[in-house]
Amino acid sequence: MSEKFGVKVEEIFGTMPERFRPEAAQGVSASYGYDIIGRGKWKLSVKDGAMKVEKTENLSGCVAVTKADPDTFVGVNIGKVDGTQAFTTGKLSVDGDLMALGTTTKMFKKYVPPKKELSTREYVLDMFGTLEKRFQPKAAEGLRMTVAYDIGGSEGGQWTAAIQEGTCKVAEGLSSEPTLKLSLKARDWVDLMLGRVDTMTLLSTARAKFDGDLQVAMKLGEIFAKYTPPGEEVKEEQELLVLKKVISVDQRFATGPVMGKFLKGLKEKKILANKCPKCKRLQLAPREVCAECRVRVEEFVEVGPKGNVRMLEYTYFASPDPLTGRTRETPYGSAYILLDGCKGHEIFAHYIRPDHLDRIQIGWNERKGTIVRPVWSEERSGSLYDIKYFEIDE
């Protein structure tokens, strides 16, 4: 149960077959995985305008796997949580083809939770609780009166609204000399306020009694704005359109021989810089030409792997990682590290192990910063992420 929204994760998946729109799935043939933290995994398969959803452990072969906690997943599905925001803040992540996933949103009608009707008692309390808020000072200009509401039955109660000089005070109990007194049963009162029954019907069938100034009764509809049940939004006068999308961009980066050698070095747990034949400075990452002397650089030297931190920064903004398409977890710390064998500006930038962040000291001038060492990934592919992060060398 996702307590936050009162909807179970299972309800979302369970209603998928009835919410399916075959016309929107024409020509789609793919599987999509959902990994709902702590609740299990589901696989949605779409083929030839038909669909199947099943709870499974095996999500292989899915073009995209969505991972989220139950509250976020339910919230996005019932429209209470903004999907794009959940994605950018990392509460919802997608492994695989985002564009393909986008097509699934069109394939299903939105999930509408079964409406939970308030009890008559709850309605009565909410109606009088919001009465002052619904008061329209302009419509009551110059009016001075008290309206007594005698709502009968065990679900009812007694209230008095005192209106004067453009203000309205609602109190429990009946005023002794009201300008107008309304007497009716709680159920009829609720029906009247919700527009299910009109005043004339109630009066003619003697289910309501109005005592006092009936002119005032006629004005009540203007003096108080129409009651709307909690959760039902008031329609805006103009519909404003907002488009939210996640676009994915295919990228190809050709390393060339020099960057290629550097990246392949990482695969073998080596950090390679190259050395300018003229000025002898190191370039890290290596470049084909010395940026200062403009001569071709051929000689490679291995540096590190340890080094000291020269600068550290925290990032709180969750941006997408161009290499994986995934949103980075925040906050994260990145450091400029002067690896052994390097000097001056020959620094190397990488992440710092999150739980070591608050113990990192930065160095300046001759003073050394905290010594760190790389933690290599188990599976290395010739990427900067072959180093997971740097951790304190201890």
Place this chain on the structure above:
Amino acid sequence: MKPGVDTSDSFIVHGKIALPYTYFAGRVGSKFLTTIRDQKKILGIRCNKCKKVYVPPRQTCDVCLEDIRENWVDVKNEGEIKNFTIVRYQDKHLPKKPPYVLALIKLDGADTSLAHVVEGVDFDKVKIGTRVRAVFAKETTNTILDIDHFEPA
């Protein structure tokens, strides 16, 4: 490749960046799109100073710099092609499956052109001056594709 360059270390890195974005159509843009969606009607905005009618509408006249956001006028669902190109490359952001005709269409009653897709016309028959009419989308998306395409009138 230059002879003598050792490329044995070179390889290709595939990236897959994802870019979430939010686009707000604005009051003017929202009314333009919701009218197309709900009433199958295309609106323009007239500058009362220079009398120019903008489609798509805008809130400021770019010649007079007048605030024109209230001056809505109806234009016809028909017009003529002022210029066009044929999109032949495939990319996932494109509105239609290529090849298709992308045209600048000046609707009757408007002074500016609207970029949209023209269907149902041979590529070698389409020319500047061809009369076209809007075909509205059955399934709406709150975008300019609520006009699904234009077809020869």
